[in-house]
Amino acid sequence: MIARQLEMGTIDASDETGGSSPKEMMRFVIDNIWTVILIAAAVTIAASLYCVFATRVYSADAVLQVDRSNSGGLGIAAQPTAQTQQPATPMAQLSQTEIQIIRSRSVLTPIIEQYRLFVSVTPRTVPVLGQIAERFATPGHLAAPWLGLSDYGWGGERADIAVLDVPASLESKELELIALQHGGYRLADPNGRVLVEGTVGKEASGNGVRILITQLVARSGMRFGVVRYNDIDAMQRFLRDLRVSEQGADTGLIKVSYESADPARATAVANDIAQNYMASHIAYRQDEATRMLAFVNGELPRLRTEMKEAEDKLTKHQATTASLQPASESQVYLQGIMDFDRQIATLSIQRTQMLERFTTESAQVRTIDQQLGQLNMAKRNFEARFASMPAAARQSADLTRDAKVAEQIYVAMVGKANELSVTRAGTIGNAHILDAAVRPAAPIKPQSAFIIPIGGVLGLMCGVLFVTVPRRFSSKIEDPVAVERRFRLSGLGVIPFSEEQVRLSRCLQQVDAMQREPESCGDASAPRIPDGRAGVPDEAAPPVCDLRATLLAMRCPQDVSVEALRCVRTAVVSEMAELPSKVLVITSPTPSTGKSFVASNLAVLLAETGSRVLLIDADLRRGNLAARFGQPRACGLADLLAGHIEARQAIRPIIDGRLSFISTGPYTANPSVLLSTPRMNELLNEFRASFDFVIVDSPPVLAVSDASMAAGSADATILVLRANVQTEREIEETLSRLERAGARVIGPVFNAVAIRRSDKRLYQYTSAYIADEPARWQIT
Structure with a gap:
């Protein structure tokens, strides 16, 4: 079994499931537990608010008993025989027949007409706020409008329509009823065309519409939605609120249930359905x-x-x-x-x-x-x-x-x-009617005891899906183990994200904006910014960083990220132990991965062990390692490759003579030409003889061709990756280009990885163990 160093521990490389395993998915959920909890809480609160403000629905039940009827024949045979005796109808079949009769139009149409259920009147309300206001309104009293919106209903509104006949073209379409002053009203079609105007208590007609409103409780200008359903739609709406079922098996007991927001109406309708069925049943028998x-x-x-x-x-x-x-x-x-x-x-x-x-x-x-x-x-x-x-x-x-x-x-x-x-x-x-319906005491909907727990469970499921589905289908690489398994690379380490490094990066941005770059090697001795102030009176100078400690390995040697870099250092030394020389190129597939951070801090940590280390900033287009060490960019690699200076002029000692640095030199228009000259190999061979490690910080591979040229001349290459930045296709293309250039990739380093909640104990142990270790390096 091959064990690989990863996240300061070991990973079993024989695990086939990788980041998609249930265990790994559970770890990912734990890492994002607060997001999951927040979504679950939001859904639960939404379910609770629904239960508070949803319309209460009541159900009234009447129970009928059906017996087997006497034979429908003439009953002439004195003694039925095996040939003439017919089997009795099963009770279940008989009950189902009666249930369909109860649900028939002949039984229900009179009920729909009696209660005017083919007409729907709904006050216009503000979404959500209207339901909330209605909950606090006093029944029978017109509530005051909220936010000055008097055209909307806020509770207590009522419109009773006794007669409403419309043309077939307007059936099942929402009309608009507008309350006017002095008991007047106006009815308009969906396009706003006025159909009829009238007064409460008097029948009005016009444009094929006939209407009689017996009561209208509303402010002037308030609007109602009115629908006159046709017979089919009215029956379908009525059947949605009606439940007819047999109680038990083969009992002959049929329960008729009707649901309504008005408990009195639910009771009356259920009883009238039972009575109407009995009357229809007796009339049929007669x-x-x-x-x-x-x-x-x-x-x-x-x-x-x-x-x-x-x-x-x-x-x-x-x-x-x-x-x-x-x-x-x-x-x-x-x-x-x-x-x-x-x-x-x-x-x-x-x-x-x-x-x-x-x-x-x-x-x-x-x-x-x-x-x-x-x-x-x-x-x-x-x-x-x-x-x-x-x-x-x-x-x-x-x-x-x-x-x-x-x-x-x-x-x-x-x-x-x-x-x-x-x-x-x-x-x-x-x-016959066994039990008549009685007024229900409590609503059956919303079922708070069921909805709220289900809302919590659904919230948890939504939270888990919210954090796992994007990761599952994302093309970007997040898990170091997945990179190892997919590309057969041995990971060199994982560097956790450092807040301290973020602060140092801000300081470097301030320094870059304030310090003056020498124009040529002759100005290399121009004064630098030793303490962060540049020609500004002390009392007016903004607070900036101390350039004597701008690298994380120097500023915070106890930082968890620095300790992870030490693990990378150990892995690099182990991988390069058998090599006669140790020229190491550090690159990345794309920008913004932190390769310069890894290169500079790794160089400091290698020097910490007593090795002679040379750090070269080979990004001749955008390199800024000089600012990290408080050094000028002039007199650097570009000047060396162009033959303007000697190597001794470009090499600058940084730490006790063990860490030296070569800057980029002036930015050039075509650095690929300089890097492809024989002079580059000559310089590397010269540095091999003078230093234990030569670290080359090169540009991203996919951005320019410079990195491939440098990697081809080096002894080993490290690929710096960052979670959720590179895709699998980009990494594959990077490795392909490096392979064509003849580079030897010893492994990837995952940088700026957020500390997962499931791994916090590991990093807490590391932080606690090294918390008292003193800083040992200062810039000379």
Whole structure:
């Protein structure tokens, strides 16, 4: 297992999940925990405010009980058999049928018309503020306007519309009702065109609109949104507030629930729905009984005629054969055939009745046809058993059967007619109201006990997604481990962000703005700014930095970032231990990564170990390392490469003779030409013999070609990266260019990494351990 030094610890390079693992994502959430908590708190507060200011909704429930009704047939069969007996309708199916009846237009339309639910009147309010003001308003009293906005509703407004008829083109569209002085009003269409003007209590009409407002409580100029819904939209809106369901399984108990912001209206509507359903149910039963009675009365004359004819035939046959009593075998045959004929006749009459309501392909008619087929087959089988009976006896039995069956059917139909007459007069149906709705004491919405906790959970989820999703889909590199794994590079270290370095950088900006640069090497001895003041009287001089300690490694040697740089120093010494010479180029893919910070402080820390170190500012376009050491930029690398000065003139001792520095020299128009000359390699070879380490601070690789030229002549190259600055594609292109230049990249250094909350204990240990270490280096 390969262990790599990273963040002053070790990272298991065999971990395949990297920064995308659940553990790493959890660490990232912990690092941004305050952002997550803030978002969760905001969502929870929003949920709480919603619960406080949302409209209270009440629900009233009425319970109906549905019983299985008696058979809808004629009930003629004296003893149902397996062929004629129909299975009872399951209670669940019966309940679902009644639920659909309750939700039908025939039951609900009268309720919608009774309560004028096809008209919606809503005061215009200021978003959010209007709901808040309404919560504090006194019911029945017009609230004073907030912020002087008298055209809006602030609580207590009311408009009762008894009649509103509009053309079909204006149905389900929002109209505007404007209150006028002295009880007047104006109704306008969505385009602002006035449709009608009127006075409260008097019906007004015009432009196809008819309206009657019975009460209007509003300030002059206040506006209401008015909608007259068509029948379909009104029914859909009503059904959104209506709940009809069976309580339990196969209980026959149906609960009718209606929701409204007015508890009294919710109660009244629920009870009226139940009453209207009962009235509709009874009316349907009475109508069914009336239709069945008409059918029976229409069949009685025919049945009476058939009975008379059967009796006459039997009488004539008995007179001819002088036989009044059939034999025992004939008795058995007669009784069986009579049973079959009675059942067949009953089903035939029921089929005739069904055909008035259903087609021949319906399930009800096909069931009766199937039963008739079974009875006819059974009858034929029964008759076959008596095939050997004498013809005279069989004829006598058949005639006796016909007469008795006709008589039984006729008597049964007369009884059914009398029963239907009584049923029609006293129908109560098979449903009744078990529990009437009562006024609800508490609202069912908003459900604070549910919404607020759910809001907190959703807030946490939103917070986690807010901090993780951008990181997940960002193309910029943030995790050092991801760089190691993706590019097969051994990380040299991670340098945490330093607030002290930010202050030092501001000081350097002040110095750059104030100090005078020598124009040539001859002016190199021009006075510098030893203490931060330049030709300004002391009493007027602004406070600036002390140039004797502008590097973090000198100013704050106990800083956590400096300690991380010491880890980088250790890694660099280890990586370059086998090299005969140690020319090290420090570069980066793009600007603003802090490569100059790493180069200058690493040079100081290498000198701290007793090594002879030369720091070269090779950024001939924008290099500013000279300001960090309080040195002039003149007489530097550009002059050396141009042959204007010797090396001894460009090298300036900084720390006890162990750290030396070469500035950029004057900025040139084409530094690539200077860096590509043989003189550059000659200088590096000369410096290799005189110093233990030569550190070259070069420009960014992707910005210019200078870095590639310098890296190709060096023994090793360090790539300075910064979190959320470079993309993976930029790093890949940088490595590709360095490889083409022949550079040996020993590893990346992650700079200015924010100290993660999950790693704070590690850095706290480091800070506490080195807090008392004294500063050891001063500029000579």
